[in-house]
Amino acid sequence: MWRSLRRPEVLATTLAGAGILMVTMGARQSLGLFVAPIDTTTGLGLVTISLALAIGQFTWGAIQPIAGAVADRYGPRAVLIGGILxxxxxxxxxxxxxxGFGLIVSLGLVSAIGSGAGSFSVLMGAAAARLPAHARGAASGVINAGGSFGQFVFAPILQQLIARLGWIGAMWAMAVMTLAAVPLVGRLTTPIATPVVHTHADQGLRHAIATAMKDRSYLLLHAGFFTCGFHIAFLVTHLPGEVNLCGLPAAVASWSLAIIGLANIFGSLYAGYCVSRYRSKYVLAAMYGSRVLLIAWYLTMPRTEWTFYAFAAGLGFTWLATVPPTAAIVGKLFGIRYLATLFGLTLLSHQIGGFFGAWLGGLTMTRFGDYGWMWYADMALAALAAVLNLPIREAPVVQTGTAG
Structure with missing residues (x-):
């Protein structure tokens, strides 16, 4: 399968997409490290800060279909550059x-809008439009792995910067590091000599959205991805708090996040491999089911640093590895002409779940003094997601009607 990436132009496009996602997701997925320092400095409280980050989760998802629609219509270059800035x-x-209102504006709106515009929907759509069909599965795995590698790199670096410069200096340093993604946009969006042939009839964006929202498989995919967002947002926001509850050093949280990113590099690459060999719905069901078992294992183990590291490695393997098979199903159902928009809508569902995962985590901690009920909810939702993916069919949707 990896032979499909050997052509120089294919490899360059894939690595450019992976590099951009490394920066945008690496920075975004490390924001949980700032929760405690911001709370200590400002006294705003965990619930207020969690709400700002929860709104950021929702905003990141809400901007995806909008950015995807703009990129589908006018091209991804301006969308990506604008998002990074x-x-x-x-x-x-x-x-x-x-x-609290200020944090909602900066982290909940501005930063999340920028990160979302430079994230999965636009990047996957831009890459798919420039790659041959046989290379897309492998490329999606590599691009997704870029986001995981970013988490692996950013989490320990930012933890060190927080310790040495304070959270304010670390936040400014992160702003500068984000700009490193700008030069990669040109490589990803370079026009190709041989345009990709679209196998689905193009009846307009509005018609494509209307058709998708009536399709049962697409809606089941949304429901499963909702639970994925709940799970990821809860952990990325509150894992540092869980570590603190166990009386462990803050470095355990940053290294756990880094291990999640490192493990997901391999998970993403393996997901790209599986997409080309197995039905994507079964890949997704297996990933969600494994999370139920891992959380159950974690809840029965003593809270040591090695428990957190092992837990992080296990969860990290499927962390964002759900993206390639999810995008693959959307592409199979509706083609790639409006992939950025339709996959963006799926990501919106993911981030609605993310909003509840981040926000309810803060409320649960404040109300009960621990995250116990969140872990149980996480297990139940992961089990539900595994079941919901099984009836999905993976065949092109026959589109009828007039253009929209």
């Missing part, structure tokens, strides 16, 4: 925000 701006202004 806006994300850097959100990080840069956060230290000046001393209220």
């Amino acid at each position: 806006v994300m850097a701006l959100g990080s840069a202004i956060t230290p000046f925000m001393g209220s």
Whole structure:
């Protein structure tokens, strides 16, 4: 399968997409490290900060179909450059925000909008439009692995910067690091000599969305991805708090997040491999089912640093590895002409789950003093997601009607 990436133009496009996602997701997935320092400095409280990050989860998802639609219509270059610049701006202004409303603006809106515009929907759509069909599965795995590698790199670096410079200096440093993704946009969006042939009839964006929202398999995919967002947002926001509850050093949280990113590099590459060999719905069902078992294992183990590291490695293997098979199903159902938009809508469902995962985690901790009920909810939702993916069919949807 990896032979499909050997052509120089295919490899360059794939690595450019992976590099951009490394920066945008690496920075975004490390924001949980800032929760405790911001709370200590501002006294805003865990619930207020969790709400700002929860709104960021929702905003990141809400911007995906919008950014995808703009990229589908006008091209991805301006969308990606604008997203990176806006994300850097959100990080840069956060230290000046001393209220809950200010954090909602900087992290919940500005930074999340920028990160979302430079994330999965636009990147996957841009790559798919420039790659031959036989290379897309492998390329999606590599691009997805870029986001995981970013988490592996950013989490320990930012933890060290927080310790040495304080959270304000670390936030400004993150803004500067975000700008490193700008030069990669040109490589990803370079026009190709041989245009990709679209196998689905193009009846317009509105018609494509209307058709998708009536399709049972597409809606089941959304439901499963909702639970994935709940799971990831809860952990990325509150894992540092869980570590602190166990009386372990803050470094355990940053290294756990880094291990999640490292493990997901291999998980993403393996997911890309599986997409080309097995039905994507079975790949997704297996991933969600494994999370139920891992959380059950974690809840029965003593809370040591090695338990957290082993838990992080196990969860990390499927962390964002759900993206390639999910995008593959959307592409199989509706083609790649409007993949950025339709996959963006799926990501919106993911991030609605993310909103509840981040926000309810803060409420649960404040109300009960631990995250116990969140772990049980996480297990139940993961089991439900595994079941919901099984009836999905993976065949092109026959589109009828007029163009929209």
